[in-house]
Amino acid sequence: MQKLKTGVRVIVILFAGMFLHYVLPQHDIARITGTEVIRQDFSSVNRIFFAQAESGNVDGATRDVQFISVMRRPTYLFGLIRGAEANDVMIYRNEDTGWIWPPYFKFDSRDLQGEAQENTSTAEAPKWVSITHYGWRNRFFTVFPNAISIKRIDDPNMTIIPWFNIMFFIALMAGILFLRAVWLQFRERALDPTLDKVGDEWDRVEAGVAERQSRLKRWFGSLRGK
Amino acid sequence: MKFLYMLVVWFVITTLLYFMISVYSRSVRREKLEKQWAEDHQGGDSDARTAYIENGMVEYEHGFRKKLIVLVYVVPVVLVTAILYLTN
Numbered sequence: 213m214q215k216l217k218t219g220v221r222v223i224v225i226l227f228a229g230m231f232l233h234y235v236l237p238q239h240d241i242a243r244i245t246g247t248e249v250i251r252q253d254f255s256s257v258n259r260i261f262f263a264q265a266e267s268g269n270v271d272g273a274t275r276d277v278q279f280i281s282v283m284r285r286p287t288y289l290f291g292l293i294r295g296a297e298a299n300d301v302m303i304y305r306n307e308d309t310g311w312i313w314p315p316y317f318k319f320d321s322r323d324l325q326g327e328a329q330e331n332t333s334t335a336e337a338p339k340w341v342s343i344t345h346y347g348w349r350n351r352f353f354t355v356f357p358n359a360i361s362i363k364r365i366d367d368p369n370m371t372i373i374p375w376f377n378i379m380f381f382i383a384l385m386a387g388i389l390f391l392r393a394v395w396l397q398f399r400e401r402a403l404d405p406t407l408d409k410v411g412d413e414w415d416r417v418e419a420g421v422a423e424r425q426s427r428l429k430r431w432f433g434s435l436r437g438k
Numbered sequence: 439m440k441f442l443y444m445l446v447v448w449f450v451i452t453t454l455l456y457f458m459i460s461v462y463s464r465s466v467r468r469e470k471l472e473k474q475w476a477e478d479h480q481g482g483d484s485d486a487r488t489a490y491i492e493n494g495m496v497e498y499e500h501g502f503r504k505k506l507i508v509l510v511y512v513v514p515v516v517l518v519t520a521i522l523y524l525t526n
Contacts, residue, residue: 267440311444317522360525394462401465 233348235314236380237360238291239372240343242284243298244332244362247306247325252277252354261347261355263307267319278306278321280328280359282343283335285368298338298368304345304359314346316360327362340368448514456510463507467498 253274254262265271286300287293306325309318318324333339342365347357471494475487498504 311440315518315521316525317518318525320526323526394458397462397465397469401469 233290235346236377237316237344237346237374238287239374240282240284240287240291240302240345241294241298241365241368241370241372242282242302242341242343243335243338243368244280244282244328244341246281246332247328248279248281249276250279251275258353258355261350261353262305263309263358266308266321267310278325279356280304280306280325280343282341284343291374296369302349303356304343305347305356306359309358316346318358318360324359324362328359331362331364338368340365342370342372452511452514456507459507459510460504463504464495464498468495471495 251274252262262277265275281301281303283298284300284302285298286295288295306321306328307318308321309316311317331339331341342363344360344363345357346360348355349357468491471491475490479487
């Protein structure tokens, strides 16, 4: 039972972690090598890894998706460690997230495409950018991370501090502690007294039954002449 | 359409949150009053105790702290506006 509980807990934490890793923003230092628009015929596997049509348009079964190709410094350990050389190919999709999910409220994918085109450069005369994105790249299922914003940077060796994620995890911890406090308060003030009352009632019922049983027993005893 | 959908979801979630927080806050306030009474008067008669606590609760219901819970509705709107501005 204890093993089962631990197993369930591990799975829940793993899924929550994967979910956050998918949804939270990450930064890449990269050089944009090109932009493309490719028609995507979604399958049931990769459909959920794409957003919907731009918020002014209607969603069809297939649609054109904008892509940005870059050479980036590879990242390891959730983006905490960055490789020295920009030698890792990465492709981002560039889609509106719209009003719903994930809550980036991005409506300017066309403008972002323009920015990407403006900052396209060659290896000889590189223009470095910091690309904020969320999502995963998976070659087998044709899944791409979504680029949120592009910012010109001068120094490709700069360190990026993920302020948003730091704030997010602080807020998440605060939220969890708050929910725990609410639950403890509820248990102390509402649940335990009620359960106590129910328990008392039950004790009384049991005592009554025992009393009646013993009376019955005595009566039987008297019949048998004890 | 999506926008309306978001508004409805947002409203339902924040309303639930609002009620949860107000119940919690009220409960904490009551507990505090009870403890304060226990500290000031060892035992004491129960009528005065009830009056003291109910008085404190009425004060809380009309107080500023209770109104702060409305922030639950305000903060997400501010956050969404900020994110909207920053991403676009």
